[in-house]
Amino acid sequence: MSSERRVIARHAATVLAGQLAVMAFGVTDTIVAGRYAEGALAALSVGSAVFVSVYVSLLGMLQALLPVWAELHGAQRTDEVGRSVRQALYLCGIAIALGMAILLFPAPMLRWAEVPQAMRADVEAYLQVLAFALPPALLFRVFSTLNQSLGKPQLVTWLQLTALAPKLVLSIWFTFGGFGLPALGLVGCGWATLAVNWAMLACAAWLLRSQTFYRDYHIWRRIEAPEWRQLRQFARLGVPAGLAVLVEVTSFTLMALFIARLGTAASAAHQIASNLTAVAYMVPLSLAIATSARVSFWLGAGDAMLARRAFARGFELAVFGALLFAAAMALLRWRLAAIYSANPAVVALGATLLLATAAYHLADAVQTLCVFVLRCYRVTVMPLVLYCTLLWGVGLGGSYVLAYRGIGPWPAMQSPLAFWLMSALALVMAAALLLALLSSTLKKR
Incomplete structure (x- = not known):
């Protein structure tokens, strides 16, 4: 069991390093935009909310294929891995077309969310550049998921780490200008992302x-015609998983759109909290990826007992890591908020929000690991139902009511804190129910 824990920890640490490098792209843009102008930071909060909702939802659909390739790897069916990856390119093509359509024409979404008119031009310009950064991002995710399923994430991590320095340099240069290039403002961050992707x-x-x-997997053979049976299998696994991620992410990112009407200070403070929460989320996400790869590997090898043990070791690591990050967010909240902004009002509100994000992160870690392992057992519909009910209903809907209308004896808070409190409550409920569902699934299997 200790060796299984080491394998998961080593795999997760490698994935985490790469994920943090990618998250550093967002941190870089947040700091650069904040130093450029408070309005740019507020517009980034809205723009990144829309992009993340689109990108991560489509990414979730592709990431859900990890158990398929890990099982083939565990069963030593190497030639079938390459064929399956080529078929996945059809799914990726559909995802790219859908995502680009949304990002190129975001105006209806911005009007529906009542984003202030003053922000819309910057947000639309930023998203239209990111639309052309989406295809390489999703294709790279297929490459990343393949490597994670094979237990070899090192090359992906090295690429992500190497890309961080160019991203930092290009974001600063394009945003502030210099060397003959005019200052592009927020859209400069988008151009930097496009080039790096x-x-x-x-x-x-x-x-x-x-x-x-990669030679044994025959990745570069001529792509076959669509195999509808396999694509339907991908859809049964990927579509519910992608929709579940969409619900999870939109319950998180739509907060930015609803908070935007509270003003630039509230949007900027929310961006600080959401950015740090997203960075902390990389730890349970990496552990979930590593754990699900091991669970599926053992299922493919025909050893259900070792699959259950792999989940147990991953769960222990996820809870321990979540406790550390939650404590850090609570204890260092003032220092962390001050890194992002020099405005005392933004710092004070951001520090308050970080107290709520500590509870949010603990629940998020547990439910993330459960969802990933449930996919290994092809359980995807019930998590989607729970997400729709709790994250959209209790989390997003409840927070909107608490913020703008009030609930029972509690008057309207008119603060982003309402969104974080209700979302944390929804995640706690989701984590408890998903853990019970996984426990029941393991007993049956």
Whole structure:
């Protein structure tokens, strides 16, 4: 059991390093935009909420294929891995078309969310640039998911870490201008993301062609015509998983759209809290990826007992990591908020929000691991039902009512704190029910 814990921890640590590098892209943009102008930071809060909702939802659909490839790997059916990956490109193409359509025409969504008119031009320009950064991002996710399923995430991590320095330099240069380039403001961050994403995809394609590790999987064979039976299997696994991620992410990111009407200070403070929460989320996410890869590997190898043990070891690590991050957010809240803004009002509100995000993160860690492991057992519909009911109903709906109308004896808070409190409550309920569902599934299987 201790060796299984080491395997999961080592795999998760490698994934985490790469995920944190990617998250550092967002942190970089937040700090750069905040230093450029408070209005740019507020517009970034809204723009990133829309992009993250689209990107992570589509990413979740592709990430859900990890158990399929991990099982084939565990069963030593190497040739079928390459064929399955090529079929997944059809799913990725559909995801790219859908995502770009939303990002290129975001005006209806911004009007529905009542985003202030003064923000809309910057937000739309930012999203239209990111629309062309989406295709390489999703194709790179296929490469990343393949490597994670095979237990070899190192190359992905090195690419992500290497890309951080160019992203930092380009974001600063494009935003503030210099060397003959005019200051582009917020949209400069988008152009930096576009350039780095395409460069990472080019490197991933070169590695797939040149590294001997991939030869046994025959990735580069001629792509077959769509195999509808396999695509339907992908859809049964990926679509509910993607929709579940959509509900989870939108319950989180739509807060930014609803909070925008409270003014730039509230949006800026919320951006601080959401950015730090997203960074902390990388720890349970990495552990969930590593744990689900091991669970599926053992299921493919025909050993259900070792699969259950892998989940137990991953769960222990996820809870321990969540406790550490929650404590750090609560104890260092003033210092963390001050990194993002020099405005005392924004810092004070941001520090208050970080107290609520500590509870949010603890519940988020538990439910994330449960959802990923449930996918290994092909349980995807019930998590989607729970997410819709709790995260949208209790979390997003309840927080909107508490913020703007009041609930029972509690008057309208008119503060982003209402959104974080109700969302934390919804996640606690979701974590408890998903843990019970997973326990029942393991007993049956």
